[in-house]
Amino acid sequence: MKYVDEFRDPEKARALKNKIAQLMDQLPHTEKKPLLLMEFCGGHTHTLFRYGIQQMLPSSIEMVHGPGCPVCVLPRGRVDDCVVLAERPDVIFTTFGDAMRVPGSHKSLLQAKADGADIRMVYSPLDALELARKNPERQVIFFALGFETTMPSTALTVMQARAEGLTNFALFCNHLTTAPTIQAILDDPDMHIDGFLAPGHVSMVIGEQPFQFIPERYHKPIVITGFEPLDILQSIYMLLQQIVEGRCEVENQYVRIVQKQGNHPGLAAIEQVFELRDSFEMRGLGTLDDSGVRMRPEFAGFDAEKKFQVPNLRVTDPESCQCGDVVKGLIRPWQCAEFGKLCTPESPMGALMVSSEGACAAYYNFGDLPELMAKRQAHLDRESAA
Amino acid sequence: MCLGIPGQIIEVTDADNLMAKVDISGIQRQVNIACIVSEQHPAADCVGDWVLVHVGFAMSIIDAEEAQKTLQILAELGEVQEELDAMRQSATI
Numbered sequence: 001m002k003y004v005d006e007f008r009d010p011e012k013a014r015a016l017k018n019k020i021a022q023l024m025d026q027l028p029h030t031e032k033k034p035l036l037l038m039e040f041c042g043g044h045t046h047t048l049f050r051y052g053i054q055q056m057l058p059s060s061i062e063m064v065h066g067p068g069c070p071v072c073v074l075p076r077g078r079v080d081d082c083v084v085l086a087e088r089p090d091v092i093f094t095t096f097g098d099a100m101r102v103p104g105s106h107k108s109l110l111q112a113k114a115d116g117a118d119i120r121m122v123y124s125p126l127d128a129l130e131l132a133r134k135n136p137e138r139q140v141i142f143f144a145l146g147f148e149t150t151m152p153s154t155a156l157t158v159m160q161a162r163a164e165g166l167t168n169f170a171l172f173c174n175h176l177t178t179a180p181t182i183q184a185i186l187d188d189p190d191m192h193i194d195g196f197l198a199p200g201h202v203s204m205v206i207g208e209q210p211f212q213f214i215p216e217r218y219h220k221p222i223v224i225t226g227f228e229p230l231d232i233l234q235s236i237y238m239l240l241q242q243i244v245e246g247r248c249e250v251e252n253q254y255v256r257i258v259q260k261q262g263n264h265p266g267l268a269a270i271e272q273v274f275e276l277r278d279s280f281e282m283r284g285l286g287t288l289d290d291s292g293v294r295m296r297p298e299f300a301g302f303d304a305e306k307k308f309q310v311p312n313l314r315v316t317d318p319e320s321c322q323c324g325d326v327v328k329g330l331i332r333p334w335q336c337a338e339f340g341k342l343c344t345p346e347s348p349m350g351a352l353m354v355s356s357e358g359a360c361a362a363y364y365n366f367g368d369l370p371e372l373m374a375k376r377q378a379h380l381d382r383e384s385a386a
Numbered sequence: 387m388c389l390g391i392p393g394q395i396i397e398v399t400d401a402d403n404l405m406a407k408v409d410i411s412g413i414q415r416q417v418n419i420a421c422i423v424s425e426q427h428p429a430a431d432c433v434g435d436w437v438l439v440h441v442g443f444a445m446s447i448i449d450a451e452e453a454q455k456t457l458q459i460l461a462e463l464g465e466v467q468e469e470l471d472a473m474r475q476s477a478t479i
Contacts, residue, residue: 001392003436006457125441125442149445160403201390204438234456234460256453256456265424266445
């Protein structure tokens with residue numbers, strides 16, 4: 001596949017692996033006190049695991065998996081809101097696939113579907129729009145998930161609905177904003193990240209400027225990264241070069257896609273349809289001020305939160321569920337007591353075991369399971385002895 | 387959610403509504419091209435473009451020159467490495 005295969009070339013991966021090892025030799029970090037690099041985006045976590053990239057890195061580098069997985073940070077209460085909307089007899093509830101299995105307080109969307117709700121998986125918001133055209137007597141709701149990557153597609157779809165004069169199409173808007181989320185990690189006293197891999201497709205939309213605050217205010221280097229294995233390895237190499245040379249800036253590794261100024265039509269569409277929320281809840285990070293977007297008042301006719309009654313309750317996770325700590329990188333998936341026991345991909349307790357981009361699912365599906373379970377047991381023994 | 391896939395635009399099917407047909411490894415589907423169209427690059431000019439497709443939208447044109455530059459940098463990293471290895475192996479001291 002063009003523009004994919006070339007960025008998986010094992011020979012170039014080997015060259016990068018060697019360069020990375022050489023640079024780490026110049027830094028004081030060890031396996032006991034590793035350099036902590038965070039890949040923010042769930043898509044990057046997925047690539048890391050699929051290609052065994054952590055194993056290619058010296059043990060003096062540890063990749064910390066960030067909260068950039070929209071399904072993983074979906075709070076339980078929000079899933080309950082989806083179920084309430086979906087169970088309305090007049091509604092066709094449409095969603096991306098991975099959101100369907102996230103557990104709510106009583107049920108997931110998949111379980112609600114089994115119980116008779118009209119819930120349909122779609123690949124694109126345009127598919128949901130088509131359903132609205134074809135079913136004028138039903139109310140079609142699209143569960144709008146994602147960081148800035150999916151905001152243009154959602155916004156353009158709503159603008160199309162308005163242009164066609166549809167009255168039976170609405171968004172349940174759960175779009176998240178990247179900069180406040182990264183800032184929450186940087187402000188957290190328990191987190192000590194040395195450098196960041198920035199989400200490549202978010203940057204494709206918003207450009208480089210929104211990440212400037214990271215080197216300027218927090219003095220951490222950040223590299224905008226693509227999604228193939230060579231992209232991630234090259235970004236890690238670029239981060240190490242910055243650290244060794246004492247530089248601290250926003251760099252772009254994903255130059256074949258990301259432009260400094262971002263995507264103009266995408267940004268214009270976002271600006272037309274959405275505005276920043278005063279605050280928004282994310283699993284694990286709590287409620288962040290000036291984060292997340294909602295629809296502007298002039299689009300009220302396409303806003304499910306305005307058209308329908310939504311409980312909007314804050315629901316805490318069960319006590320044993322440590323999704324919150326894993327999602328912000330405070331603990332590794334195997335350090336959660338439920339990992340591999342009560343929480344598995346077949347019967348997930350939390351969102352991180354559901355999503356293909358979730359750290360727990362990645363560890364479970366691609367990691368050495370017996371080894372991880374042994375590490376988990378050792379960790380629990382240490383905790384109970386302490 | 388971030389999974390984008392490269393494809394090539396083969397036909398503009400609805401210039402007014404900015405829809406085109408894209409070929410992704412032999413599979414063809416409709417995509418919205420609003421994000422790659424501009425005054426300097428109208429819909430008709432998009433045929434033949436390589437684009438990143440995400441949830442039914444062409445989100446960005448893939449810059450062939452930049453892609454080549456990236457691969458060149460990586461190839462050179464490997465070549466320098468090979469040179470150094472060869473020098474190391476042939477060192478007589």
